Amino acid sequence: MSVLRERVTWVWLGLMVLTCVTTWGLSKNLFSPAVAVVGNFLIAAVKVRYVMLDFMELRQAPVPVRAVFEAWPVLVAAIILGFWFATPAIR
Amino acid sequence: MDGVWVFIGADSVIFAILFLTFMQDRLKNPALFEASRHTLNMNLGGLDTLILLSSSWSVALAIQALKRDLVDRVPRYLLGGVLTGLMFVVSKSIEYFQKFAHGLTPGTNPFYMWYFTLTGMHLAHVLLGTSLLTFLWIRSRRGAFSSVHRAVPESVASFWHLVDLLWIVLFPLLYLMKAV
């Protein structure tokens, strides 16, 4: 088993890169709050999905189970972003 | 162990409810939440994410090795999971200590109540997960697990990945969410 050839390693690398993008990229002031927040949570949803599919191995799970779990990051992101847009601006 | 997915599912739904309630409270006082958010250490939070992702990776490698009966490689990957778990605990402790030193406690305002409650509950999960991984590491060194005996390690691994994915949402929610 070569670690470098394992799928989980490539997924890990992708997740690490995305983390740097959100933490030290999108947080910069050159992005508007809306772009930063939407970007952060879309990326978070994608990251959660990959953790579920490739670390938790839900790719191999029965379809109904997989569907329920994959719905979670979508719903969570939707709820959070929904509230964010509904929140009044600070004066 | 199929039943562990009920636990993981319930835990996920419970945290989703907490995220929703947090956003509800934030809606009532966005200025307070934004001002308090600025006192959080984003770099430490980002580092925590990198630590937990690496921890999940290590544990995932352990399960891959186990599936292929590379029994002698399993312990080192599990140990990697344990050590990174401990790194997270240390990092969080430093962060909490910094807050307390500045007089910031759960009682300071609603944002801090949420910050300490959410990260505290998550930390409890990290401690539990790290303990379970330690138990697995010890037993794996005695060859307790194999490709046909892997229900327990897989269940613990799945729990650990849950801990990881919860932080993936918690971090932007608390640390990165700018207000307009």
Next chain:
Amino acid sequence: MATHAEHATSVSARALPPYPADYRTWKILAWTGPVFLAAVFGLWGLLARNMPPFPPSATPDEVKAHFLEFRLPLLVALSICVTMTALYMSWSVAVARVMERIEGPGGVLSKLEMMGGTITCAPVMVTLAIWLTAAHEVNYLTPGVMHMLYWMGWLLFDLAYFVTSLQIAAISIVFMRDKREKKLVPEPVIWWGWVTFASFFAVSAIPFVTTGPLAFNGVISFWIAFFTWFFWIPSLSYFIIKAVDRIKAEDKVAGRVNA
């Protein structure tokens, strides 16, 4: 004369108690669990206005005003609830007997479960009686005393959780050890027990906060902690009730005295 069952049961005929099993009474006791829940939910939850509870941040004057406003429904709901809490005990006995068929008669965990379920009745009954007293006597008590009684109830009701936690843990552990191909209690229900067990710990925060998720009316200490337990009782009960029938059938096949 007893022969051993062919299909998977983990307790041999020799290990059964020598007196006959009264399956009908056993099943009735198993039903008292859902009845208990319906009573608590309908009476304490809805009629007595506890969903959600009157806030911990309320001032003494506000507490007194609340008890004055709802005095009659409180008297009705709480008095009946105090009495019906006993059904949690009767239910626990039924559960313990099913556990004994897996653990063996006189097993330590089935005893722990029965004790845990029975003792759970104590803080529940005493709390309801405290609030009943507050409602009954509201016209003679100062706001300060009313506030105290309100808090006394919640502190007792909530913080005694570990008695129930141990009951739940004992149940989850024993039913996990069931060697039947189709367990008497399925794994999801067992694991939901662990979810409930875990959710109780956060409640320890209630003395220290009056607002937010950890307050006794908050999303964690109230909604999650109570509803995980509220869901666990009927889902476990469904399988306990069915288990009595399954055990009766197993006993019959095995030609045991008890059937």
